[in-house]
Amino acid sequence: MTSPIRTERHDNVLVVISDNPPVNALGQAVRAGLKDAIGEALADDSVEAVVIRCDGQTFFAGADITEFGKPPVGPNLPETLDAMEASDKPVVAAIHGTALGGGCEVALACHYRVAVPSAKLGLPEVKLGLIPGAAGTQRLPRLVGAESALPLVVGGNPIPAKKAEKIGLLDVLVGEDSLEADAIAFAKTKIGQPVPRSSEGKENEDGVRDPDLFDRFRASQARRIRGFDAPNAAIEAVKAAGELSYADGVAKERELFMKLMGGTQSAAMRHYFFAERAANKIDDVPKDTQLIPIKKVGVIGAGTMGGGIAMNFLSAGIPVTILEMAQDALDRGTGVIRKNYENTAKKGRMSAEQVDQAMGLLTPTLSYDDLADCDLVIEAVYESMEVKKEVFGKLDEVVKQGAILASNTSYLDVDEIATATKRPGYVLGMHFFSPANVMKLLEVVRGKETRHDVLATVMKLSKKIGKVAAVSGVCPGFIGNRMLSKRQEQANELLMEGANYWEVDEVLLDFGFPMGPFQMGDLAGIDIGWHRDPSKVTTIREALCAVGRFGQKAGKGFYDYDEARNRTPSDEVKQIIADFAAKEGKPQREISKDEIRERLLYPMVNEGALILEEGMAQRASDIDVVWINGYGWPLYTGGPMFWAQTVGLDKVVTGLERYGLPVSNYLRTKAENGGKFD
Ligand code: 3HC
Numbered sequence: 001m002t003s004p005i006r007t008e009r010h011d012n013v014l015v016v017i018s019d020n021p022p023v024n025a026l027g028q029a030v031r032a033g034l035k036d037a038i039g040e041a042l043a044d045d046s047v048e049a050v051v052i053r054c055d056g057q058t059f060f061a062g063a064d065i066t067e068f069g070k071p072p073v074g075p076n077l078p079e080t081l082d083a084m085e086a087s088d089k090p091v092v093a094a095i096h097g098t099a100l101g102g103g104c105e106v107a108l109a110c111h112y113r114v115a116v117p118s119a120k121l122g123l124p125e126v127k128l129g130l131i132p133g134a135a136g137t138q139r140l141p142r143l144v145g146a147e148s149a150l151p152l153v154v155g156g157n158p159i160p161a162k163k164a165e166k167i168g169l170l171d172v173l174v175g176e177d178s179l180e181a182d183a184i185a186f187a188k189t190k191i192g193q194p195v196p197r198s199s200e201g202k203e204n205e206d207g208v209r210d211p212d213l214f215d216r217f218r219a220s221q222a223r224r225i226r227g228f229d230a231p232n233a234a235i236e237a238v239k240a241a242g243e244l245s246y247a248d249g250v251a252k253e254r255e256l257f258m259k260l261m262g263g264t265q266s267a268a269m270r271h272y273f274f275a276e277r278a279a280n281k282i283d284d285v286p287k288d289t290q291l292i293p294i295k296k297v298g299v300i301g302a303g304t305m306g307g308g309i310a311m312n313f314l315s316a317g318i319p320v321t322i323l324e325m326a327q328d329a330l331d332r333g334t335g336v337i338r339k340n341y342e343n344t345a346k347k348g349r350m351s352a353e354q355v356d357q358a359m360g361l362l363t364p365t366l367s368y369d370d371l372a373d374c375d376l377v378i379e380a381v382y383e384s385m386e387v388k389k390e391v392f393g394k395l396d397e398v399v400k401q402g403a404i405l406a407s408n409t410s411y412l413d414v415d416e417i418a419t420a421t422k423r424p425g426y427v428l429g430m431h432f433f434s435p436a437n438v439m440k441l442l443e444v445v446r447g448k449e450t451r452h453d454v455l456a457t458v459m460k461l462s463k464k465i466g467k468v469a470a471v472s473g474v475c476p477g478f479i480g481n482r483m484l485s486k487r488q489e490q491a492n493e494l495l496m497e498g499a500n501y502w503e504v505d506e507v508l509l510d511f512g513f514p515m516g517p518f519q520m521g522d523l524a525g526i527d528i529g530w531h532r533d534p535s536k537v538t539t540i541r542e543a544l545c546a547v548g549r550f551g552q553k554a555g556k557g558f559y560d561y562d563e564a565r566n567r568t569p570s571d572e573v574k575q576i577i578a579d580f581a582a583k584e585g586k587p588q589r590e591i592s593k594d595e596i597r598e599r600l601l602y603p604m605v606n607e608g609a610l611i612l613e614e615g616m617a618q619r620a621s622d623i624d625v626v627w628i629n630g631y632g633w634p635l636y637t638g639g640p641m642f643w644a645q646t647v648g649l650d651k652v653v654t655g656l657e658r659y660g661l662p663v664s665n666y667l668r669t670k671a672e673n674g675g676k677f678d
Helices: 028-043 077-086 102-109 124-128 136-144 146-155 161-167 179-190 205-209 212-220 230-243 246-261 264-279 304-315 327-346 352-360 385-398 414-418 452-464 480-497 501-511 517-524 540-546 571-583 593-613 620-630 640-647 649-658 665-672
Strands: 005-010 013-018 049-054 091-095 098-100 112-115 120-122 297-300 320-323 362-365 376-379 404-407 427-432 441-445 468-472 559-561 567-569
Touching: 005 028, 013 028, 013 179, 028 049, 028 077, 049 179, 077 102, 091 102, 091 179, 098 102, 102 120, 102 136, 112 161, 112 179, 120 161, 124 146, 124 230, 124 264, 136 146, 136 230, 136 246, 146 205, 146 212, 146 230, 205 212, 205 230, 212 230, 230 246, 246 264, 264 468, 264 620, 264 640, 297 304, 304 320, 304 327, 304 352, 304 427, 320 327, 327 352, 327 362, 352 362, 376 385, 376 452, 385 404, 385 414, 404 452, 414 427, 427 452, 441 452, 441 620, 452 468, 468 620, 480 501, 480 517, 480 540, 480 571, 480 593, 480 620, 501 517, 501 593, 517 559, 540 571, 567 571, 593 620, 593 640, 593 649, 593 665, 620 640, 640 649, 649 665
Parallel strands: 013 049, 049 091, 091 112, 098 120, 297 320, 297 376, 320 362, 376 404, 404 427, 441 468
Antiparallel strands: 005 013, 427 441, 559 567
16 A cells, blocks of 8 residues: 655755645554654755645644544554654644644644645644644643643634744744745755754743633633533643643643543544534435536525525625515615624624625615526525415526525425425525524425435535535424424423423533523513413413513513523412413422433434434434534534433433333334444
């Protein structure tokens, strides 16, 4: 097998090149090749400096994640990097694309780092439930200081080259199109000088001078890192870089890394990494399907949903024509879009110029005719089959042939909507989640006639607008809301049997959800869909509406709210629920938190199994992707289906039986045959 590493001589500089598509992951062959190349450079007196660069789209994007969990084959990354750093001949990293994780650690082990301006550098290991494992947590603080290192190691988001240069992670930025030549020239200027080694840097002393730095940082991140093990380990490792010798710091990092690697959180997050990428692929749609160019998008409805949907495309540089029925609604809608962008700019995440650019791509209109030349039109109008069919009938007449017509419906039958057109192959669902410009999930609903090129186009487009897409078949509520309804059924049932609603919320908060169902109800408004007749009370929600407890906006719903929107459980509500249960003849009893958790979550798993059995989701991991990105299911458990496997599918089955809840044949069979869904 040929090595992915080759070397080229440029005078007295040895250029070491990795060619390991798609992302130059640091698999065994790459590590071995790098180590050999360094050996070659050291052994050859005519080589006086080394440049390391990569072919293809990126510098090393990290360790090869597919090797994790398998028996290690040497050389390992730390020893490879130590050999590199030990060289007395200057070694220069020449960076383009994304130097991530182990790739960033390669750069840190080099004596110098040069990069093109478009490059990004980062340590995203926390996103896999890990911390850097090749001395990144020890070299980085010694090079740039603990204060600059903390957000990189703990947050995991890459930073642009310019910022990396500012904090001292890069030595110099070079020409976008002359990386190799500039890196060689740079290396030549360093020949004969003593080499600077990151492991010997002194910048980490900022953390010794100001030890409170770590607690302050932890407090500032508290909400974001709640429940995750890796960020705390990352803080500990960076702190160790100031307190311990380099060798002891590296040993500390290894201990923390190995513990995380063996834990369930990292297994779950690595599962998610591949799940997200798998979800974008559709098994029966060939990879080389010709895509439909999307140069202009139409959005029908300028309300909260339509406006949010439009922003996704505007932000990605795609022109949008937005349609409303009346001028005032149109003005209000475009005003909200502008305001949202301006707020983003105020937070420093967008320039005033970018706001104008995005708004410049928006065309408001009252006329369907203006949608004629759109390549994709997304409808976000009222959830009524009649209304949707009318809209699609009109669109079919007006919009050019070959254009895609999408509905943002959250539960209606997309196949029936398609019958309102003469082009059902070009119809599908694009279910965005509110707020649509923020939430990552896009449920792509595949109708029975949806064409391959239409699906492939929308999947590709979803990535361009920063969404994580998963495909659902046509069924009520699709994947996400269909499973949510099972959880909600049990939440309501538990109240009727005597569980306190705040305990139901607490159980889900403790599990890692950002919110429980009753908090969510209060936030969205309990009166959504209420018939407005206080004398007609058939559900607890109606009982609350009847006494004006409409949710947060009214200062009271399930909870009472103070001015700062802090919530406290309400005696009035407790009484309303008890009265309601008595009226229905439901005896009340104490219900344990374990029962609450199992009754909320196990039926979701069962519904997920039914969704798989019916072929409504392609794979169990797609369901995980939906729930993590659309409903706040905690990432560190891997999503409902992965989580169920870690609990044990047999345990889930027994639990459902214990509570007299349905168990699908599919779930039972999987439980009996290995306990895995995929
Ligand atoms: N190992 C193995 N495979 C990887 C990989 C990695 N580190 N990174 C990406 N891939 C694979 C993907 O699974 C995908 O495979 P597929 O085509 O079969 O689905 C393919 O490469 C392309 O990846 P993307 O679809 O994500 O391509 P993009 O161009 O959108 O993004 C990227 C490129 C920004 C590099 C992105 O892939 C990424 O963020 N990768 C992960 C980076 C990372 O987490 N690195 C840290 C690894 S842990 C580590 O280094 C530990 C160390 O400290 C010891």
